[in-house]
Amino acid sequence: MISVVQTVPDVALAATEEVNWLIWGLLKTGQVLLFVISLALLVAALVLADRKIWAAVQMRRGPNVVGAFGLLQTMADALKFFFKEIVIPAGSDKFLFILAPILGLVMAFAAWAVIPVAPGWVISDINIGVLYVLALSSLGVYGIIIGGWASNSKYPFMGALRSAAQMVSYEVSIGFIILTVIFLSGSMNLTTIVDAQGAGIWNWNMFRLNPVGEYGLWNLLLFPVMFYMGVLFFISALAETNRPPFDLPEAESELVAGYQVEYSSTPFLMFFFAEYVNIMLLSAMMTILFLGGWHAPIDIGIQFIPPFFWFFFKTAFLFFMFAMVKAIVPRYRYDQLMRLGWKVFLPTALVAVALVSTFVVAANNFGWNA
Amino acid sequence: MLIAITFYLMAFTAIASAFMVVASRNPVHSVLFLILTFFSAAGLFILMGAEFIALLLVMVYVGAVAVLFLFVVMMLDVDFVELKQGFLTYIGPGMLVAGILLAEMILVGAAYFAGETKTVVPTDPNTSNLEAFGDVLYTQYAGAFEAAGLVLLVALVGAVVLTLRERKGVRTQDAVKQMSRTREEGVELVDIDPGQGLG
Numbered sequence: 001m002i003s004v005v006q007t008v009p010d011v012a013l014a015a016t017e018e019v020n021w022l023i024w025g026l027l028k029t030g031q032v033l034l035f036v037i038s039l040a041l042l043v044a045a046l047v048l049a050d051r052k053i054w055a056a057v058q059m060r061r062g063p064n065v066v067g068a069f070g071l072l073q074t075m076a077d078a079l080k081f082f083f084k085e086i087v088i089p090a091g092s093d094k095f096l097f098i099l100a101p102i103l104g105l106v107m108a109f110a111a112w113a114v115i116p117v118a119p120g121w122v123i124s125d126i127n128i129g130v131l132y133v134l135a136l137s138s139l140g141v142y143g144i145i146i147g148g149w150a151s152n153s154k155y156p157f158m159g160a161l162r163s164a165a166q167m168v169s170y171e172v173s174i175g176f177i178i179l180t181v182i183f184l185s186g187s188m189n190l191t192t193i194v195d196a197q198g199a200g201i202w203n204w205n206m207f208r209l210n211p212v213g214e215y216g217l218w219n220l221l222l223f224p225v226m227f228y229m230g231v232l233f234f235i236s237a238l239a240e241t242n243r244p245p246f247d248l249p250e251a252e253s254e255l256v257a258g259y260q261v262e263y264s265s266t267p268f269l270m271f272f273f274a275e276y277v278n279i280m281l282l283s284a285m286m287t288i289l290f291l292g293g294w295h296a297p298i299d300i301g302i303q304f305i306p307p308f309f310w311f312f313f314k315t316a317f318l319f320f321m322f323a324m325v326k327a328i329v330p331r332y333r334y335d336q337l338m339r340l341g342w343k344v345f346l347p348t349a350l351v352a353v354a355l356v357s358t359f360v361v362a363a364n365n366f367g368w369n370a
Numbered sequence: 371m372l373i374a375i376t377f378y379l380m381a382f383t384a385i386a387s388a389f390m391v392v393a394s395r396n397p398v399h400s401v402l403f404l405i406l407t408f409f410s411a412a413g414l415f416i417l418m419g420a421e422f423i424a425l426l427l428v429m430v431y432v433g434a435v436a437v438l439f440l441f442v443v444m445m446l447d448v449d450f451v452e453l454k455q456g457f458l459t460y461i462g463p464g465m466l467v468a469g470i471l472l473a474e475m476i477l478v479g480a481a482y483f484a485g486e487t488k489t490v491v492p493t494d495p496n497t498s499n500l501e502a503f504g505d506v507l508y509t510q511y512a513g514a515f516e517a518a519g520l521v522l523l524v525a526l527v528g529a530v531v532l533t534l535r536e537r538k539g540v541r542t543q544d545a546v547k548q549m550s551r552t553r554e555e556g557v558e559l560v561d562i563d564p565g566q567g568l569g
Contacts, residue, residue, distance in 0.1 A: 021372065096402075127498045131425040138433025142405070145437070149398060149444050157444070164441050168434060188500060339545065 031123050035112055043276045044074040050323045057327035084265035089151060092262065096150035101263065101270035104143025108277035111136040115284050116191045118294050118308035129190040130178055133285060134171070137240065140278060141167045144242075144249065147271070148259035159258025162334065163242060163249035169341040170239040176349035177233045180226065180356040181205055181289045194293030204292035206230035218368045222359060225352050230290040232345055234321065237282035239341065241275065243322055245329040246337055283318035287311060291318075377417055384410035397443045405436045422499035 048063065048070065055062030063070035088094055114129035116122040126132060141164055148160020182188055184205060185196040202209040206229075208222045215222070239246040250258035260271055287293060291314050294307035332340070362368070387406040394400050408431045415424035497505075507515055562568060 126421070128422055128425055128500060131422070131429065135425045135428040135433060138429055138437075141433070141437055145440060145444075146402070161441065161445070164437055168437055171433070335543070336545075 028123065032113075035123060036109055039109065039112065039277055039280065040273075042280065043273055044078070046276055046280065046319060047074045047077075047272075049319070050326070053320065053323040054327045057324070078269060081265055081269040086265045086267060087262070089153065089262050092152045093150040096146050097262075098267065100143050100147030100150060101267040101274070102143075103146065104140055104274040105270045105277070107136050107140040107143065108274040108281065111140075111281050112277075112284075114190060115281070115288070116194060116293065117284070117311050118306070119191075121308065122191065125189065125191055128188045130182065130188045130193075133190075133281070134175060134178070137278070137281070138167075138171055140274070143271070143274060144259050147263070151259070151262035153262055155255045155257075156259045156261045159249040159255045159261070162255075163259060166242070166246065166248060166337060166341075167240060169338065170236045170345070173341060173345040173349045174233065174236045174240060176346070176353050177229050177236065178289060179353050180229050180349075183353075183356045183360050184222070184226075190288050194288055194295070197292040197295060199292075199295040199299035201292070201297040204290065204295070206290040215363055215368050218359075218363065222356070225355055226290075229349070229352055230286070232349060233286055233290060234318070236341075236345060237286060238322065238325060239337065241278045241282055241322075243279065244326040245332050247331065248334055248337060251331060279319065279322055280315065283315045283322065284311075286318055287314040373417060377414070380410045380413040380417070384414065397446065398440070401436065401440045401443050404439075405432055408432045408436065420499060422503060 051073075052062045052070075063073035066072045066076045088097055111133050113123045114126055114132050116125065144163045144167075145160045148156040148158075148163070151157070181193060185193040187193060187196070197204050200210070201207055203213060205226050208219045208226050210219055211217050213219055238244075242249050248258075249255070250260060255261075260268060263271060294311040296302055296305065296307075296310050384407050387403040387410065390403040391400050391407065394403060408427060412424040412427045412432070415421070415427065560568065
């Protein structure tokens with residue numbers, strides 16, 4: 001009947017060849033389960049890493065009681081949350097109150113469907129993967145807004161309002177920053193974006209220093225712009241995931257815990273989980289867009305190291321940066337946050353979009369891309 | 371089979387939630403149903419192979435417009451009794467608008483079944499959505515596209531003009547001024563003798 005759905009060849013295949021339907025379904029379910037379970041285990045590790053790094057910066061020991069070096073601390077915390085009572089405040093919107101954390105968690109996991117973690121290791125390799133990630137991350141805001149409103153309480157509501165404004169603002173500049181990368185790769189497919197960068201740190205989008213590469217010496221013109229865009233992306237990612245120094249939706253000195261105030265037990269755990277899955281998503285996106293995805297930093301002698309390792313290593317490194325920023329930088333005030341987003345990042349990203357698009361057109365017309 | 375099931379699911383959800391936008395008592399629920407309607411419409415677009423439009427719909431309408439909508443509606447102090455009282459006064463204009471919309475839809479449907487419309491997917495199936503869009507948007511429809519951009523720019527400037535107020539005597543923070551302060555102009559060391567005071 002309806003033809004197309006060409007972006008998801010697997011779906012088209014399954015629809016045309018009815019026999020393969022079941023096998024395809026089982027295969028994809030397996031892949032999704034693999035992603036979700038490994039992400040869940042990683043979150044457990046990352047929460048601990050976050051706390052350990054934070055503790056190390058403040059010259060504390062951090063969690064060190066449960067398990068060796070406190071390795072089982074996150075598991076113990078999660079278990080405790082599971083067995084707590086779910087408190088639903090009187091006067092709250094009960095359905096939405098429960099729906100909100102589920103929505104947040106589902107959106108956080110769903111965005112991982114298009115993230116390629118190694119050559120071919122992706123659930124769905126769609127042509128507009130970048131747009132898909134942007135769309136789903138903008139849907140993630142709803143978990144927070146609905147949660148804040150449904151609680152029927154003032155602190156959660158203030159937190160929800162702040163968060164809505166903050167995430168919408170920084171999404172705009174993230175969109176423009178990603179646009180520069182799309183111009184250089186000529187595609188919105190995340191796998192193509194990674195392949196356009198290649199092995200060697202000087203080929204990555206953030207460090208375009210290869211004098212014999214795609215654009216020859218002209219590449220060096222791109223370097224300052226793209227390096228700056230990489231830095232902007234990282235800072236916007238902090239704001240987008242409500243991480244310190246932009247954790248205003250849950251600023252404890254002003255709003256107790258923001259949109260999470262009324263949440264307890266498993267729903268709280270889901271919010272917490274969604275936050276860390278989102279942090280990993282943004283780290284992975286930065287790895288793909290600016291740090292060459294699964295490509296090695298030097299292209300000789302270390303081919304025996306599997307590509308997935310490099311992807312994992314870079315993502316983990318970016319998470320380490322997230323944790324260090326949390327430990328070092330004090331919280332922004334709300335008006336400062338808005339000023340930074342709209343008056344600094346957005347104009348800069350717009351100028352960069354103009355510069356990079358001009359560069360690409362000029363390169364194509366004057367034959368710089370020898 | 372799979373596509374048919376998905377189509378009916380999406381279409382039914384879209385219609386049911388569009389009905390609930392009007393029918394639900396709570397304005398916030400109305401907006402949330404509106405979001406569900408947008409979302410189902412995006413699903414239908416994907417089934418038609420227009421995944422680019424689908425994701426744009428999700429990004430722009432669900433991700434930005436509806437968020438601001440929800441933002442405003444949540445902050446309204448809604449009096450439900452008052453809402454009900456207004457119902458009868460608005461029923462006349464409401465019926466008029468509904469009638470016009472119905473007539474338009476009947477006309478479009480009639481034109482479609484008379485075979486007078488173009489096919490929806492006229493492009494080469496090997497090009498991606500994005501390329502197909504770019505090909506016509508910046509050549510054939512460049513004028514209309516630029517005009518749309520101009521209209522949006524006017525709206526943007528209009529919004530700024532309407533909301534920007536210059537208020538006297540408000541102490542706002544100037545980031546450049548703050549950061550260009552030096553130790554010399556910021557700190558003054560005053561050595562006060564015991565029992566003397568600043569005098």
